[in-house]
Amino acid sequence: MDQIASNIGLLIDYPVVNLKIIIDGVMIGALFALAAYGLALVWGVMNVKNLAQGDFVIGGGYVSWWLVKNVGLHPLLGVPAAFVVMALLGGALHGTPVHQWARSQKKPMIIVSLVTGFVFIVATYLGDSAGSIAGYAGMVLTILLIINGGIYNLVISRVIERDLFTSLLATFGLAIMGAQIMNLLFGSDTQSLDLGYDTLYFADGLIDIPIAKLIGVIMAAALATVVIIFMKRSRMGQAIRATAQDARAARVLGIDTEKVYAFTFSLNAAICGAAGAIIVMVWVIQPFYGITYSVRAFVIVTAAGLGNLPGVIAAGLGIGAAEQYGSHVFGIGYQQAIAVMLLLAVLVFRLMQQKRNRQVLQ
Amino acid sequence: MSVQKTGLYAALLIFIVASPFVFPTFGVQLGTLWLMIIVAMTWDMTGGQMGYNSLGNIFFYGTGMYVAALISIALVYDVGEYTGASGGGRYDFTDAQYFTGFVLGTIGAGIFCALSAFVIGYVTFGLRGPYFAIGTLGVAIAAGELVSNWDWVGGGQGITLPVYPGDLDEGKIFIYFAYAITGVLLFIFLNWLYKTRFGAAINAIRDDEEKAEAMGVHTMRYKLVTWAMSAFFIGVAGGISAFQLISFEPLESAYQTINLGIFMVVCVLLGGKGTLWGPIIGAILFQIFKEVTWNYFLGWQWVALGALIVVTVVYFQDGLMGWLRTTRPEWFGLTVDERDDDAPQTAAAAGEGAK
Numbered sequence: 215m216d217q218i219a220s221n222i223g224l225l226i227d228y229p230v231v232n233l234k235i236i237i238d239g240v241m242i243g244a245l246f247a248l249a250a251y252g253l254a255l256v257w258g259v260m261n262v263k264n265l266a267q268g269d270f271v272i273g274g275g276y277v278s279w280w281l282v283k284n285v286g287l288h289p290l291l292g293v294p295a296a297f298v299v300m301a302l303l304g305g306a307l308h309g310t311p312v313h314q315w316a317r318s319q320k321k322p323m324i325i326v327s328l329v330t331g332f333v334f335i336v337a338t339y340l341g342d343s344a345g346s347i348a349g350y351a352g353m354v355l356t357i358l359l360i361i362n363g364g365i366y367n368l369v370i371s372r373v374i375e376r377d378l379f380t381s382l383l384a385t386f387g388l389a390i391m392g393a394q395i396m397n398l399l400f401g402s403d404t405q406s407l408d409l410g411y412d413t414l415y416f417a418d419g420l421i422d423i424p425i426a427k428l429i430g431v432i433m434a435a436a437l438a439t440v441v442i443i444f445m446k447r448s449r450m451g452q453a454i455r456a457t458a459q460d461a462r463a464a465r466v467l468g469i470d471t472e473k474v475y476a477f478t479f480s481l482n483a484a485i486c487g488a489a490g491a492i493i494v495m496v497w498v499i500q501p502f503y504g505i506t507y508s509v510r511a512f513v514i515v516t517a518a519g520l521g522n523l524p525g526v527i528a529a530g531l532g533i534g535a536a537e538q539y540g541s542h543v544f545g546i547g548y549q550q551a552i553a554v555m556l557l558l559a560v561l562v563f564r565l566m567q568q569k570r571n572r573q574v575l576q
Numbered sequence: 577m578s579v580q581k582t583g584l585y586a587a588l589l590i591f592i593v594a595s596p597f598v599f600p601t602f603g604v605q606l607g608t609l610w611l612m613i614i615v616a617m618t619w620d621m622t623g624g625q626m627g628y629n630s631l632g633n634i635f636f637y638g639t640g641m642y643v644a645a646l647i648s649i650a651l652v653y654d655v656g657e658y659t660g661a662s663g664g665g666r667y668d669f670t671d672a673q674y675f676t677g678f679v680l681g682t683i684g685a686g687i688f689c690a691l692s693a694f695v696i697g698y699v700t701f702g703l704r705g706p707y708f709a710i711g712t713l714g715v716a717i718a719a720g721e722l723v724s725n726w727d728w729v730g731g732g733q734g735i736t737l738p739v740y741p742g743d744l745d746e747g748k749i750f751i752y753f754a755y756a757i758t759g760v761l762l763f764i765f766l767n768w769l770y771k772t773r774f775g776a777a778i779n780a781i782r783d784d785e786e787k788a789e790a791m792g793v794h795t796m797r798y799k800l801v802t803w804a805m806s807a808f809f810i811g812v813a814g815g816i817s818a819f820q821l822i823s824f825e826p827l828e829s830a831y832q833t834i835n836l837g838i839f840m841v842v843c844v845l846l847g848g849k850g851t852l853w854g855p856i857i858g859a860i861l862f863q864i865f866k867e868v869t870w871n872y873f874l875g876w877q878w879v880a881l882g883a884l885i886v887v888t889v890v891y892f893q894d895g896l897m898g899w900l901r902t903t904r905p906e907w908f909g910l911t912v913d914e915r916d917d918d919a920p921q922t923a924a925a926a927g928e929g930a931k
Contacts, residue, residue: 263706372890378706379629380889383845386838387885394878505834509717512710547732551721554714558699561711565702 221543234421235538241427241496243534244434247527248489249507250514251438252482258520259458259478260374262381267486267511268504269392274300274487275499276396279405285347289407293433293491300487304480305366327353370479371472375461389504397501404498430492437488441481442523454478506550513557592760596752603748607820609863610755614813615836616843616855617762618806623841624850625770626802627782628701632712634837635719636807638830639692640685640814642723645735645824647684648677659730669738682754682815689811693804701799713833720831734825737818751820758816762809767852769805778802782850838885839866846888848897857896 225231249271256262277299278292287295334349369388373381411425445451456464457474465471493499514533518525533553540552596603615637622628649658652673669677700711724732740747769775777798780788789795814830824830839862847858865884869877888895894902901908 369886369890377893379709380893382631382706382709383838383841383889384886386834387882387889389882390834390885391879391882394876394882398875398879516707516710545725547725548721551718551725554718554721557714558711558718561703561707561714562699565699568702 239535239538243531246510247530250511252485253511265385266389268507270486271490272504274490275494278491296487296491297484301480301484304483404500406498430496517560607752612859615840616859619840620855621806626778630712632716635716636689636810637814640811641818643688644681644685644815648681671741685815686808686812690804690808693807697800697803724826736823848895851897854897
């Protein structure tokens with residue numbers, strides 16, 4: 215209790231500390247908002263409640279990390295790379311000519327993936343890094359092409375518009391699998407990338423802003439802006455919004471909703487992947503951290519509602535700030551608890567609102 | 577009750593009593609199997625029979641563990657001092673103290689969980705569909721985080737209970753029978769409950785809550801009482817589990833949201849939602865699958881488990897009982913009218929009515 219009182223006292227005595235907390239919160243919240251926006255997209259368009267959201271984030275982080283460590287890519291370029299790889303994994307090519315071609319060429323593709331895998335093993339054994347990377351890249355690419363949309367085809371496309379509980383549990387199964395596969399591939403240590411940039415100080419060193427974090431937030435904002443413009447202006451964005459409003463009507467009007475669903479899901483995976491690539495630069499990632507991002511994404515989407523993009527961003531930033539405040543006042547151990555309590559508070563508040571609406575009928 | 581049925585139940589009972597002596601090496605696994613059966617059956621009370629898919633039933637398991645442990649400690653020592661020593665220190669329990677602590681602790685855990693179900697249910701039962709699932713999941717996660725920050729109950733270190741006074745194998749058999757008695761009582765209770773008006777009322781809530789309300793079913797009361805009953809049994813199971821594990825901590829073993837909390841749902845889906853035997857069969861299948869993968873696919877066990885969840889949920893959601901019901905309706909005393917185009921009334925169709 216004394217600790218809590220003194221923590222609150224510190225906030226009042228030094229107003230600039232508030233500013234620091236809010237800045238930190240907004241930086242974290244911007245990345246939560248990205249994952250949450252992806253979730254709002256698949257929830258709104260496909261009625262899929264994706265509990266594997268956080269694992270896409272971590273997956274993107276590992277893609278970027280692996281490329282930087284093994285290929286020597288610049289960490290900032292890891293963001294678009296993670297975007298592309300996660301989009302492919304999410305089924306971006308589903309239904310496109312490339313996908314059809316890959317499906318018709320299964321046997322040669324499998325042979326190519328085996329050969330490149332063999333090259334990878336031999337080159338690694340001989341210590342030839344260039345050959346090993348080329349072999350690995352070839353193997354991964356061909357496997358990605360073979361199973362392209364594998365997750366999407368086998369699982370996601372079968373839970374669209376089904377019982378709400380189905381998608382929740384099915385994606386939860388995916389989340390368990392994903393986390394464990396990453397654990398087997400990359401090990402359970404926490405990983406991060408150091409950009410080696412300076413830290414800016416303001417207000418006598420009370421406020422510190424690492425430039426890497428600043429770049430991360432700017433990239434997140436840029437990505438969000440691009441996605442918003444895409445959704446507003448492009449043909450595909452319009453088709454997605456039409457499908458979200460009324461899938462049947464969209465189908466009647468000639469929109470290929472199957473393609474829209476696949477595209478939406480891969481767009482979500484790509485956004486998450488980019489968010490993960492930013493997170494690996496500014497914080498750390500670990501195979502089992504995914505669930506925390508999933509929980510945050512659910513909190514934000516539940517609070518903001520579907521199809522309300524400004525709401526999602528505001529709620530993301532707000533939750534980031536609220537978590538920072540909470541961990542400052544109560545201690546760092548309560549961070550996750552605060553996010554979840556906020557979720558409960560929002561749910562109860564909505565419930566009370568609905569009750570008031572229902573009372574009129576009585 | 578027909579002769580065949582009586583014979584079946586008698587054979588099962590003999591098997592239940594004999595199995596720990598026949599398979600002494602599997603003492604712990606058999607106890608855990610009972611735990612899975614109990615939590616699956618209790619989950620089915622709300623999830624299958626009432627149509628409220630809770631992801632937060634693990635809250636009662638964890639709370640039951642803590643309440644049972646705290647009661648058994650508080651009967652003899654000061655809790656704060658005991659947990660402060662975190663298993664060190666000299667805190668001996670006599671035989672009598674251990675057993676009174678065990679009995680009072682598990683029953684007290686059940687009662688406490690039932691009461692907390694009333695409180696939590698009053699808030700969460702206003703939520704529908706995914707919001708109920710997410711809300712209850714939130715309750716469980718929040719409780720785990722809060723308990724792990726609460727030093728009086730041991731914080732993140734958890735609690736270490738006294739070991740069973742006497743032979744180790746004897747202790748395993750003791751725990752096994754504690755679980756088995758709870759499970760058998762729960763089965764008898766549910767077998768009776770689902771045939772009463774109460775069972776019909778909660779099935780009506782599952783099928784269409786608004787209509788049930790319009791027909792005069794006081795839905796909130798039924799929902800709360802059902803959840804409280806299921807919470808009682810999970811609490812008791814959690815209490816026994818605390819004495820089985822001896823040492824437990826909040827996030828990984830008590831409020832294990834993503835392990836047991838989800839496993840119980842998968843057990844029910846595997847066996848068949850909304851049936852009496854479904855959860856039991858599902859729990860047995862699941863437990864066998866889990867033990868096999870844990871023993872032979874080390875490292876890949878979680879991948880296999882995730883795959884099992886995905887396959888069960890996406891491709892096989894009616895579960896074993898639902899599948900049997902559609903393929904062999906005569907086994908369930910259902911007659912199929914061939915002239916009618918409608919498929920026979922299955923658990924799946926009833927389950928779909930709930931959404």
